[in-house]
Amino acid sequence: MSSYALAIGYALFLWWFSTGVILYLNGLPARTYKTSLIAATGLMLLLVVAIYLVRDRYDLWGAYLGFTAGVLVWGWLEMVYFMGLITGPHKKPCPLGCTGWRRFLLALGTSLYHELLLLLIAAVLIALTWDAANQLGTWTFVILWLMRWSAKLNLFLGVPNLNEDWLPEHVRFITSYLRKRPMNLLFPISVSVATVVMSLLVEAALELPTAEFAGVSLILAATLLALAILEHWFLVLPLADAALWRWVTTSGDRANTDSEPGLVYKQRVD
Secondary structure, eight states: OHHHHHHHHHHHHHHHHHHHHHHHHHHSOGGGHHHHHHHHHHHHHHHHHHHHHTTTOOSHHHHHHHHHHHHHHHHHHHHHHHTTSSOOSOOSOOOTTOOHHHHHHHHHHTSHHHHHHHHHHHHHHHHHHTTOSOOHHHHHHHHHHHHHHHHHHHHHHOBSOOOGGGSOGGGGGGGGGOOBOSOOTHHHHHHHHHHHHHHHHHHHHHTSOTTSHHHHHHHHHHHHHHHHHHHHHHTTSOOOGGGGGHHHHTSSOOSOOOOOOOTTTOOSOO
16 A cells, blocks of 8 residues: 555655645746746646657656656646636636626626636547556646636635735636635535546555556656645635745745645636
8 A cells, every 4th residue: 555655645745845846836927937937838838748658668667757747737738827828718817797698708808818828738638648557647637627617717716715905916807707706506516526447546556566557657647636636625615725836925025925825726717
């Protein structure tokens, strides 16, 4: 079981540390964004290549490399939105009295180009690993993608904790499309379905050899899904999740400390 414990610890650290790095870069002056985005884009391209190169590696190195690449490719997508490179055609607050489908379509317009980019990246990863032995990088990306959509819908329908103070100033207008409510009907469904899937992944992993590719891959994916579920609960429970990244937001002179925590999905309707 030590292999599984290592996998869980690694997934936790990668999620926590990579989120902190993105928070730090988002909090720097806007004049640094160009350099950060150029460097991050170069790294992202290398990571996509890495996912392709390990597609036939059915060993522990292949599992960890694929998982790491999937998480960090997602991190690049977070950066390009929050730094304003790729967002959507609509960049205005929700009009007063706007409800129903019009409110939904305007909210979608705040991130339409970014959503299309997500679809493109997902299609590329699926094509690169189609019918391959190692698809963990792709599945890691898909987990983050689906849980992000779940979180965005819950934020749109209404949750108690919006944490709008964490958003960068230039995208804070999107909070006008969110609702602050004790609960919405989608939330229990989202959490329940994700929890069932996570349990099935863990159950399958426990039936496999603990030091081989398949079992470790399932545990890495299950841990990431568990973190996404936890972040869903952060939306409704009175927990100070921002404290997890206090080491970033309180370190040095921060030009903008209202970046958003939560690499997995907490984009607040981006």
